[in-house]
Every structure is written in structure tokens, then in C-alpha cells.
Amino acid sequence: MPGLLFLAFCSGTHGFQTSFAIHQALAPYCRRPYMRDEPAKTENRMKIAISIKDLRKTYENGFEALKGICLEVEQGDFFALLGPNGAGKSTTIGVISTLVNRSSGEVEVFGRNVDNHVYVTKLDLGVVPQEINFNLFERVEDIVITQAGYYGLPRPLAQERSDKYLQQLGLWDKRKDRSRSLSGGMKRRLMIARALVHEPRLLILDEPTAGVDIELRRSMWDFLIELNRQGTTIILTTHYLEEAEQLCRNIAIIDNGAIVENTSMKSLLAEVDSQVFVLDISKSDLKKAVLCLEKFNARSLDDHSIEVTVKRADGINAVFVQLDKVGVVVIGMRNKTNRLEQLFINKLATDK
Amino acid sequence: MYVNHKRIAFETIVIKEVRRFSRIWVQTLVPPAITIALYFVIFGNLVGRRVGEMGGFQYMEFIVPGLIMMSVIQNSYSNVVSSFFSQKFQRSIEELLVSPVPNYVILTGFVVGGMARGLSVGAIVTTLSLFFADIQIAHPVITLAVILLTSVVFSLAGFINAVFADSFDDISIVPTFVLTPLIYLGGVFYSTQMLPPFWQTVSALNPIFYMVNTFRYGFLGSSDVDVIWAFILLGTFAVSLYVGCIWLLRHGTGIRF
Incomplete structure (x- = not known):
């Protein structure tokens, strides 16, 4: 029986070699070693x-x-x-x-x-x-x-x-x-x-x-x-x-x-109407920033960051223009939530 | 899928199956050898001396074919049932199902894997039996044919068990409560001619009885059954089970939802 198993293994190895040779020969004619001879509809x-x-x-x-x-x-x-x-x-x-x-x-x-x-x-x-x-x-x-x-x-x-x-x-x-x-x-x-x-x-x-x-x-x-x-x-x-x-x-x-x-x-x-951004600013500028960004529903999240909602029509530049006017420096900025995430939730809510 | 691709896929399944039971040889090859060696020592040697002759042969000679057949049946069955079910359980069967391998190649690959283990254990048991009895094979072709067919039948049966199994309990119920009693009552240890007529008729309903006795005929040249009838029965079982397995695969029973 071990002999039989050995023969089975040997024939397997030989088979692999034979079929590899066939594939090598076909290689120039097809991108991959398969021939898709059944035509698609159109x-x-x-x-x-x-x-x-x-x-x-x-x-x-x-x-x-x-x-x-x-x-x-x-x-x-x-x-x-x-x-x-x-x-x-x-x-x-x-x-x-x-x-x-x-x-x-x-x-x-x-x-x-x-x-x-x-x-x-x-x-x-x-x-x-x-x-x-x-x-x-x-x-x-x-x-x-x-x-x-x-x-x-x-x-x-x-x-x-x-x-x-x-x-x-x-x-x-x-x-x-x-x-x-x-x-x-x-x-x-x-x-x-x-x-x-x-x-x-x-x-x-x-x-x-x-x-x-x-x-x-x-x-x-x-x-x-x-x-x-x-x-x-x-x-x-x-x-x-x-x-x-x-x-x-x-x-x-x-x-x-x-x-x-x-x-x-x-x-x-493109369907996103507005996005929520989180701006990192220094603690001393926090109140000033919230006041000047009232139009953008600004609110402080902690003692060094605020959240603003920016409409697509306004653009984020409008926020920076306002902050620049009052001399507030933005240290960092990020989206509060992923844009797609907002849409995804909206779509599912609409569907329900 | 081209013939060559099918052949490679088939070889892959068989090699994977053989590699699986070879890797865990302590669980798959050693225990049946020890069990059967114990049968030889206890039943053949110790008890057999007191029994004397059975069916015109020394008791040890009488039980050797039955014990070889028992090990082939149990191991062919358990290889396929445990391999296919564990692939279902781990969901690694999905590797095969998403690939372009035709159902008959999948089935044949598993069956040949089962046969490889069943016949490997059969070979080990036969080698062991040489230490206990002087074995002559009266009809080598019949011996080989019946052992191969039996191995096919029980590999297929193991496949069906695995398809329907939902838990590891389900793959041990059939071998414990169906297979083992049928093997023991199939004339492994005794000649049915010793039984009263009623129980001889009951024994005739047990398919394993035909397998054991035809195999014994191959070894000893003497049997309780008609060999031709036994081969017809075995062939019918093999074809029916194969068709049944293909139908189950095609419908995705137990594997596709």
C-alpha cells in the first residue's frame, strides 16, 4: 500500500509537469493559462x-x-x-x-x-x-x-x-x-x-x-x-x-x-449639503472664535477645539476669513465625521 | 473546465486528503492497527485455540479476512466523513465550492482519499496478520475487486453522512450505532451456517455480510454467499450511492444555503 501511495504521488508530480509544459506553450496566446473559448453574448x-x-x-x-x-x-x-x-x-x-x-x-x-x-x-x-x-x-x-x-x-x-x-x-x-x-x-x-x-x-x-x-x-x-x-x-x-x-x-x-x-x-x-469640521485653536482664542463663527453654528467642544457646520455653498474658506479678521490662528482641522458616513446614515434613514 | 485542469484538481484533492490523514497518522493509522492486533491476539490466538475450526479453517485463518475488511470499511468511512465534515465545519469547503471543480471530481477526489486511508490501514492489518497466520490468497482478483468496491461504497456512505451532519455528534452516531453492529453481525467472527435458519435469513439482509464473505472467498476459496450475487449487490450499492452523492452536491444539500 505505501507503494501504491508513492505511485499516486509520483503520477501527481508527473501530471503537474506535463500540464505545466502545455500551459507554457499556450502562454503567448492567452493572458492567463486558461482559454475562454465560450463567446460572451456581445x-x-x-x-x-x-x-x-x-x-x-x-x-x-x-x-x-x-x-x-x-x-x-x-x-x-x-x-x-x-x-x-x-x-x-x-x-x-x-x-x-x-x-x-x-x-x-x-x-x-x-x-x-x-x-x-x-x-x-x-x-x-x-x-x-x-x-x-x-x-x-x-x-x-x-x-x-x-x-x-x-x-x-x-x-x-x-x-x-x-x-x-x-x-x-x-x-x-x-x-x-x-x-x-x-x-x-x-x-x-x-x-x-x-x-x-x-x-x-x-x-x-x-x-x-x-x-x-x-x-x-x-x-x-x-x-x-x-x-x-x-x-x-x-x-x-x-x-x-x-x-x-x-x-x-x-x-x-x-x-x-x-x-x-x-x-x-x-x-x-456631491449630495453632501454641509459638513461638520473640528478646529483646534489656542485656549485664549476660544471665546473669540465661537463668537465670530456664530453663522456657522460654532460651539466649543473643550478648551482648545470648536465645532463648525459649513454649508457646501459657503465653503471652508469663509470660516478662515472670519477667523483671520479677528486674528485667531487655526492649529489643526479635521472632519468630525466622514462625508460618506453622513450620507450613508441619511440614505438609510430616508429608506426607513 | 478542461480535462487537464480537472485532472490537476482531482490530484489536488487526493493529495490534500492523503496529506491530511498522513499528517495525523497517530490518530488515523496507528489505532486501527493496535485494535486489530488485539483482536488477533485475543480472539484469534487465545480464544481461537479453544474454538478450533470454523467453516473448515483454523479460527485465526477464518477471522483474518473479516478483520481486514472491518478495518477497510471503518477507515474508508471515517476518513471521508471526518474530512468532509471538518471542512464544512471550518467552512474551508468553500475553497472548493467557489472553484470551477465539477461535482463529480470533488466526489471522486474525496472517495479516492477515503480509499487511500482504508486500503492503507487494510495493508497494515494484512501485514500484522502475517505474524499470526499463514495467509494464502485463493482468488487474488476477487480479493482485490471486493476490497476496492467495499472501500468505494463506504467512502460514499461516509460522504452522505458528512453532507447531512450538523455537529460532530452526527458523524459518530452512524459508525457507532449502525456500522459497528452491522460489521459484527456480518460474519466477521463466525460463520452464519452456525446460526438457526431465521437468523441466517436476517443476516442475509446485512450488506456487510456479503462483503465480508466474498472477501473471505477471495482469501480462503470458501464462502457463505454467492459471489456473483455479492458483486451485483456491491456494484448496485456503489452506483446508487454515487448518483445520490452527485445529486446532493448538485442541490448543495448541507453546503450551500
């Missing part, structure tokens, strides 16, 4: 990375998670899908990635229906789920290489890709470690490396930076921006609205299983 549809029509999902317990949502994400977009907990974001992602059976509706990935072209559409998809879902007893490198194997990547190519993404995501030193020994942030990065190993055209990230410290979060942003710049379409769900504002060009807000907003980030942010 060239125009190919410009749409994902198209969702009247998607509904009712769970067995009767909970209606999706109530006929429609959504289109263009190829090359960095798209934010926002919503409160239980709004239907993860269910939507689950349906796209086939982890959730939909009740009705249609999903197309790069112009191909996921039901009719299940294998081709899956090749185009990379999914980073919300919860850690890899085997905690396996080594970091094995997790990535195994995933590559599921996508038919021959072993040498899988190893090369694994090395590449583990290096890019700062996990190179941990590649031989058991995955359970990784920190929370490392586990999230490992899931990104795993999702990218087959180099999908569409990457879906379900709260990828949840519980990740700010430094790491920013390095992940840089990584994702670069990935998007190279042509990968990215759909991001996040609770950090600053993250969505920084990264995404287009946005959809989902609430209670329905899309309540679907527009560009620019036009959404």
Missing part, C-alpha cells in the same frame, strides 16, 4: 464585469434576504457595496460565488450567465469571504497552492503564483507556518493571496479589512489600488466608509435586501 456585455437582474433570495426560515436587486458593475471598476449588518451584502456575494442558492433572478459575469457557463465564470471570479475559511492546520503555502490546484494550475505555476502573492502581501516569512499561528491581519491577507492565485478578472472582497490595524489597512489599500490599476475589477464591501471613499469609484447601498442607492462616488458625495 462585445458590449463584456464591458460589464457583473450584471445582476432581479435577484431574490428567501432562506428556508422564510427570511427574505434579497428582494429583487439589480446591479451592474463595469469592467475595471472599483465598486463599493455598502449596507448595514444583515442588509444582504454577503448574500449577494454568496449568490455570485455560488455559495448561496438564489431563489430567482439572473447573474452574469463578463457577459456570461453563471448557470450556463458555470466553470468559465468561476475562473473569472476570486472571492475573499468575510469569515476566515481556510484549514487552520495547514501551512500557509499549502493553502494557496491547493487553491491553485482547484483551478487547474500546474504545480510549478502554482508555486510561482503562491510565492508572488505571499511576497506581495507580506506573508513570505510565514509561508511554512501553520495558518492557525497567523495574526488576524495575516489571515485576511492569506485569504486575499488565495483568492488571487488564479489571477481572476473580478475580485470580490467581503469586509477584507475588518479587525485590521490602520497601518496594515493602508498597505492593503495600496495593494488593492495597484491590483485595480492593472485591470482587475474589484467589488468591496466594508463597514469602514472612509475605506470605500478612498478606494471606490462607484457605489451601491443596500438595505433590507434592496438597493437604495447606486451611483458614482463623486455624485454621491
Whole structure:
């Protein structure tokens, strides 16, 4: 029996080598080692990375998670899908990635229906789920290489890709470690490396930076921006609205299983009527500043900072002009809340 | 998905499964070897001397095929049920479900993984039995065919158990309350010809009885059952279970919501 097992292993190794040779030969003719010979409906549809029509999902317990949502994400977009907990974001992602059976509706990935072209559409998809879902007893490198194997990547190519993404995501030193020994942030990065190993055209990230410290979060942003710049379409769900504002060009807000907003980030942010700023000033200037900024509903927060509400039409310069007139020096300034956060709350309140 | 990609995916699943049970060999390969060695010592050697002959053979020779078959059945089943359920539990099964691997490749990969463990343990037990009995194989082809088919059937059965299981309790209930009694009553330790006619009829309803006796036929050239009928039964079980497993995977039972 050990002999049989040895033979099985040997044939596996040989298989990897053979298929690697085939892929090497095909490499000049395709961007990635897959041939997508099934044509999309039209060239125009190919410009749409994902198209969702009247998607509904009712769970067995009767909970209606999706109530006929429609959504289109263009190829090359960095798209934010926002919503409160239980709004239907993860269910939507689950349906796209086939982890959730939909009740009705249609999903197309790069112009191909996921039901009719299940294998081709899956090749185009990379999914980073919300919860850690890899085997905690396996080594970091094995997790990535195994995933590559599921996508038919021959072993040498899988190893090369694994090395590449583990290096890019700062996990190179941990590649031989058991995955359970990784920190929370490392586990999230490992899931990104795993999702990218087959180099999908569409990457879906379900709260990828949840519980990740700010430094790491920013390095992940840089990584994702670069990935998007190279042509990968990215759909991001996040609770950090600053993250969505920084990264995404287009946005959809989902609430209670329905899309309540679907527009560009620019036009959404243009809807902000007023913003609240916090100004840091010296203690001696505090009263003077509050008095001269009465028009801006100024109020002191503590003995060195005040809060002002500035209308979009007035602009923040008007505040500085007033302060300059009375000789108050502003030491620092920041938004009290993220602009998108204000809009997000407003949208959900309107929906209710 | 291209044939070559499917083959790589299949190999990946099998290698992962073999690596899993090899990594924890102290839990997967050693305990069955110790248990079966104890059976050989206690039942075969100590009790067997007093029993004398069974079905025309020394008692030790008689029980060897049954014990090998028992270890193959238990380990094929438990490998698939524990591996698939723990992947469900950790949600690492999602790695496979989001990938383009067809359902039949997933199923075959797990079944071959189960067979690899079942047959590995079977090989260990066979080696151990050489210390206790002089083993001759009367019909090598039948022996090999029946052990492979049995391993397939119980790997598939383990897969179904794992699909429906919601907790770790659910994966131990069937082996404890169904599998073990069926194995013990399947003629591992005795010939059913010793039983009264009524209990012989009851034994005939136990599928493991056919597997054990056909395997024994392969070893000793003597059996309580019709070998052809046993193969038809085994083949029917294998095909039915395979079709059932594919149906469950296609509908996402227990894995897709």
C-alpha cells in the first residue's frame, strides 16, 4: 500500500509537469493559462464585469434576504457595496460565488450567465469571504497552492503564483507556518493571496479589512489600488466608509435586501449639503472664535477645539476669513465625521 | 473546465486528503492497527485455540479476512466523513465550492482519499496478520475487486453522512450505532451456517455480510454467499450511492444555503 501511495504521488508530480509544459506553450496566446473559448453574448456585455437582474433570495426560515436587486458593475471598476449588518451584502456575494442558492433572478459575469457557463465564470471570479475559511492546520503555502490546484494550475505555476502573492502581501516569512499561528491581519491577507492565485478578472472582497490595524489597512489599500490599476475589477464591501471613499469609484447601498442607492462616488458625495469640521485653536482664542463663527453654528467642544457646520455653498474658506479678521490662528482641522458616513446614515434613514 | 485542469484538481484533492490523514497518522493509522492486533491476539490466538475450526479453517485463518475488511470499511468511512465534515465545519469547503471543480471530481477526489486511508490501514492489518497466520490468497482478483468496491461504497456512505451532519455528534452516531453492529453481525467472527435458519435469513439482509464473505472467498476459496450475487449487490450499492452523492452536491444539500 505505501507503494501504491508513492505511485499516486509520483503520477501527481508527473501530471503537474506535463500540464505545466502545455500551459507554457499556450502562454503567448492567452493572458492567463486558461482559454475562454465560450463567446460572451456581445462585445458590449463584456464591458460589464457583473450584471445582476432581479435577484431574490428567501432562506428556508422564510427570511427574505434579497428582494429583487439589480446591479451592474463595469469592467475595471472599483465598486463599493455598502449596507448595514444583515442588509444582504454577503448574500449577494454568496449568490455570485455560488455559495448561496438564489431563489430567482439572473447573474452574469463578463457577459456570461453563471448557470450556463458555470466553470468559465468561476475562473473569472476570486472571492475573499468575510469569515476566515481556510484549514487552520495547514501551512500557509499549502493553502494557496491547493487553491491553485482547484483551478487547474500546474504545480510549478502554482508555486510561482503562491510565492508572488505571499511576497506581495507580506506573508513570505510565514509561508511554512501553520495558518492557525497567523495574526488576524495575516489571515485576511492569506485569504486575499488565495483568492488571487488564479489571477481572476473580478475580485470580490467581503469586509477584507475588518479587525485590521490602520497601518496594515493602508498597505492593503495600496495593494488593492495597484491590483485595480492593472485591470482587475474589484467589488468591496466594508463597514469602514472612509475605506470605500478612498478606494471606490462607484457605489451601491443596500438595505433590507434592496438597493437604495447606486451611483458614482463623486455624485454621491456631491449630495453632501454641509459638513461638520473640528478646529483646534489656542485656549485664549476660544471665546473669540465661537463668537465670530456664530453663522456657522460654532460651539466649543473643550478648551482648545470648536465645532463648525459649513454649508457646501459657503465653503471652508469663509470660516478662515472670519477667523483671520479677528486674528485667531487655526492649529489643526479635521472632519468630525466622514462625508460618506453622513450620507450613508441619511440614505438609510430616508429608506426607513 | 478542461480535462487537464480537472485532472490537476482531482490530484489536488487526493493529495490534500492523503496529506491530511498522513499528517495525523497517530490518530488515523496507528489505532486501527493496535485494535486489530488485539483482536488477533485475543480472539484469534487465545480464544481461537479453544474454538478450533470454523467453516473448515483454523479460527485465526477464518477471522483474518473479516478483520481486514472491518478495518477497510471503518477507515474508508471515517476518513471521508471526518474530512468532509471538518471542512464544512471550518467552512474551508468553500475553497472548493467557489472553484470551477465539477461535482463529480470533488466526489471522486474525496472517495479516492477515503480509499487511500482504508486500503492503507487494510495493508497494515494484512501485514500484522502475517505474524499470526499463514495467509494464502485463493482468488487474488476477487480479493482485490471486493476490497476496492467495499472501500468505494463506504467512502460514499461516509460522504452522505458528512453532507447531512450538523455537529460532530452526527458523524459518530452512524459508525457507532449502525456500522459497528452491522460489521459484527456480518460474519466477521463466525460463520452464519452456525446460526438457526431465521437468523441466517436476517443476516442475509446485512450488506456487510456479503462483503465480508466474498472477501473471505477471495482469501480462503470458501464462502457463505454467492459471489456473483455479492458483486451485483456491491456494484448496485456503489452506483446508487454515487448518483445520490452527485445529486446532493448538485442541490448543495448541507453546503450551500
